[in-house]
Amino acid sequence: MKNYLAGLWLFVLPLVASSQPTAKPVAPAAYWQQQVNYSIDVTLDDQQHMLTGREELVYTNNSPSALPFIWFHLWPNAYRDDNTAFARQQLRNDSRKFHFATKEQRGFIDQLDFQVNGQPAKLEYDPESPDMAKLVLPQRLAAGASVTITTPFRVKIPDSFSRFGHVDQSYQITQWYPKPAVYDRKGWHPMPYLDQGEFYSEFGSFDVRITLPANYTVGATGVLQNPEEQTRLDQLAAATALKKTTADFGNDLKFPASATDTKTLRYVQDRVHDFAWFADKRFNVLKSGVTLPSGRQVATWVMFTNKEATKWLKGLQDVDSAVVYYSRWVGEYPYSAATAVDGALSAGSGMEYPMVTVTQPSAIVHEVGHNWFYGILATNERDFGWMDEGVNSYVENRVAELHGEGGGILAGLPTKGGASRLLGTDGLTNAALNQIPYQVMASRGLDQPVNNITSADYGKANYAIIMYGKTASLLNYLAAYMGQDKFDAAMHTYYERWQFRHPYPEDMQAVFEETAGQKLNWFFGPMLNGTHHYNAVVAKSKVEKGQRKVLVRNDSPAPFPFPVATLDAQGKVLETKWTQPFANTDEDDSAVLLFKEEGVAAIVADPTYVTPQFNRRDDKLKTDGTFRALEPIKLRLVLSPERWDRAAINWLPVLGANTSDKFMLGAAFYNSPLNVKKFSYLAMPMYSFNRNELNGIGILNLNMLPMQVTRRAILGVQVQRFERYRKVEPSLTLQLPHSAYDRAQHTVKLANTTVYDQDTRLTASIQSLEYGLRINNAVRRWTGHIEFNYFTPNLSEDNSSLQAGLVRAEINHLRYYSPKKTFSVRLFGGSFLQDSKTAPFEMGLSGSPDYRRQTVFLDRQQISPSLARQYHQFDERDGAFKAFLPVATRGWLTTLNLQADLPVTPLGVFADFGATQNKTQVVADRNAQRLFYDAGLSLPLFKKVLSFYFPVAGSQYGNGFPSGRKDFTDQIRFVLRLNQLSPFRLLDEQLAQ
Secondary structure, eight states: OOTTSSSOOBOOOOOSOOOOOOOOOOOOTTOOOOEEEEEEEEEEETTTTEEEEEEEEEEEOOSSSOEEEEEEEOGGGGGSSSSSHHHHHHHHTTOOTTTTOOGGGOOEEEOOOOEETTEEOEEEEOSSOTTEEEEEEEEEEOTTOEEEEEEEEEEEOOBSSSSSEEETTEEEEOSOSOEEOEEETTEEEOOOOOSSSOOOOOOEEEEEEEEEETTOEEEESSEEOOHHHHHHHHHHHHHHHTOOSHHHHOSOOOOOOOOSSEEEEEEEEEEESOOOEEEETTOEEEEEEEEOTTSOEEEEEEEEOSTTHHHHHHHHHHHHHHHHHHHHHTOOOOSSEEEEEOOOOOSTTEEEETTEEEEOGGGHHHHHHHIIIIIIBOOOTTTOGGGTHHHHHHHHHHHHHHTTOOOSTTTTOOSSHHHHHHHTOTTOOHHHHHHHHHHHHHTTTOOOOSSSSOGGGSOHHHHHIIIIIIHHHHHHHHHHHHOHHHHHHHHHHHHHHHTTBOOOHHHHHHHHHHHHTSOOHHIIIIIHHOOOOBOEEEEEEEEETTEEEEEEEEOSSSOBOOEEEEEOTTSOEEEEEEOOSBOTTSSSOEEEEEEEOTTOOEEEESTTOOSOBSOOTTSEEESSSOSSOOOOEEEEESOOOOOSSOEEEEEEEEEEEETTTEEEEEEEEESOSSSOOSEEEEEEEEEETTTTEEEEEEEEEEEEOOSSSOSEEEEEEEEEEETTEEEEEEEEEEEEOSOOTTSOEEEEEEEEEEEEETTTTEEEEEEEEEEEEEEEOSSEEEEEEEEEEEEEEESSSOOGGGOEEEEEEEEEEEEESSSSOEEEEEEEEEEESSOOTTSSOOEETTSOOOTTOOSOOSOTTOOOTTTOBTTTBOOSOTTOOSSOOOOEESSEEEEEEEEEEOSSSSOEEEEEEEEESOSSSSOSOTTOOEEEEEEEEEEEETTTTEEEEEEEEETTSTTSSOSSHHHHHTTOEEEEOGGGGOHHHHHHHHHTO
């Protein structure tokens, strides 16, 4: 499944019969695998969206053990209710669609009545996953024996939440029948259905008969056995071939009425491990074919609706290309047909099944390519997804490059022309572009290993970035190291030895080492199993005896080989040589390479970006006496990739305004947010035309990735100047645990904030220790925050009596009660830790004084009658009352804040309840306790970046309600959450999902 492309992907079926190859590849002598042969009859009810069927399967136990039971997958039950692994994963991956689905939109499998050799058999459901069950056999199945298992079944087809489902009368029938789990040399592999994470199934044969209304067109696994339907498809293909433009196809996507008569289509196929079919009454059909090197013919088909029809015309060529080039580079396609189908898939961009794939037209090569690494080399994709997705992506990228196209996640980025120069991607190889997503994750401590975690354990972004993208990049690197011919020979041997079997990573490694003639532990071990950040350095260079002697260093904890090249004055590569694998933990952590001296102007480690390096800025060494290249620094708009041949500063124009500084114009300069460097910076000067002053923000961070306990440590300093104040804040932030994604996220921050007010010439110093907690999924979010502040105002020479300590804590719970509507509860409590009557610090019932200058206020100095801080704009800290009450305390304060979105309208409602020790800043009675409340309507705008609040009742009004229109309008307040617009913050938060 090509998860990282947007859109829908569909699946393809073979419709032309041909003989099947009979040659059996060689596998290790101790190897064995089970076999399952299916005979299935199924009928589609397209009014009730039901399947009714009967299944007979012959299960052959080729293992050395007698089996008392057989695990079965009943995957339609994944859509039964919220108590399934699929439902839980949907929430983890921030999807609410299934959670709020109605019973009618969901699916199930029932009416099961298993018999084994004619005897009733008990089905024991897994208590946590109703889509898995253990079939207890009446008698143990002896080694080498077979058993016949039968059952009727009924399946309610769900709406399109994932791979199996329907959109009106367009059907994606996948993972639909009772299916034994794999039992192999490592034991049983029962697995619940998951959207993120694919499958593992036993090879065998299928004989499937599908009954449905006669005007449906079907794409399926296997060879169609109905001559009249074959003729119909040929006629449809001939008619479609006459259409060349969008106008020829039109834009009609309506479903015609179903025929009153039915047809029964029969498909047969051996040596496959799954069967899928796709049915739609609107399909256009195109047919082509290719001839393999052996002379065998393979029919190719595409079936598609009028949506994006002209793209599907090229799609037929893509099916042909995939069959031809995968056969050339991996091994010959063994089946008679390959089909790509347009459909309404909801799981990523496409999904593959033997001989047929459902896909977007842009992803056809990838999805058809899965026939090799999912269909023929049937690895355990749930545990080793990279052996399918990553290896397939590598070959797909080669096909794209052969056609002059970009491959991989960033395939659309230009490398030529004005746009590429603007982005800084001009002249970069596809290998360089494909490493950018990995660098984005790794530089934030969010990367995960390729090999030693399951598909379900990846973060939502990493499922594509690591399993697909990084694996493909690493295989491209291995091919460069081994040499393409030797790599291809290894791939062919791997394919021939393990086709129609279940290889594991160690099996692939053994084949590649055998072909390479050397150990590849450094690749199949630390590189695939770890998250090491690799870095190669050209350390020294000198000329001896007419040769250039180059000392290269590996600054990584794990071994890896890397290429080093000499360049002439024009940047052309003169020679390239590879080191052997070595690490900085080795006794000798450097290597020496010898090059010809003539014409050498520079030496570069990995000039073509094939290695998984984390830092490229130290890759180049000049030979004119300087130790490191100093290229001209170029300004790049927004962001840019890291390159060894070019330094860049990224920038964005910035506008700002407040009532003190008035209009401000400036720019933000920073190093790229793609690959977060060890030292990162932001300089954002902004000129105030009203005051003729330079304001702005400056940030300098040291980013540390400890790799243990904490995910990331940031030691930084922020300098800020606006509204005639200056702020300096050094801080240390720890993000933990090391693993992100579905685990609770903790943040600890230690800061020392100094604020100098130019008008009052007063300085305040605030030491802070903060702890933050975040636990969330698609329907609920818990956040907690505890903060201790120690205030020291610089008001007099002896200010010890003015010092104050304050502890504040809050907990927030937000929950979706519909797909787009929420309610939230916030509980806040704070207290000064000692008598602070004389200290000029307080907590506010209606928002905080913002001593640390954490909020962007439009009118901090309360100049404007409509924008004044606290009166009109507040910051949702401290008491966070939506109404303005001039209540502050130097004792204690607690509030309960409630908010909810209203159905149908964009409005919401709120209510706040609070208690504090005193009503005014002048403490009359420290033992007096006052209660407050407010309630009203809210209007969130721009995805809640700006929210207005309209209090209609509360303690702010004399008798609890406004006395007139002005009394009401004077109480209108707003929150401006500009921090939510920070692209750096948004990027960090999204990547950690």
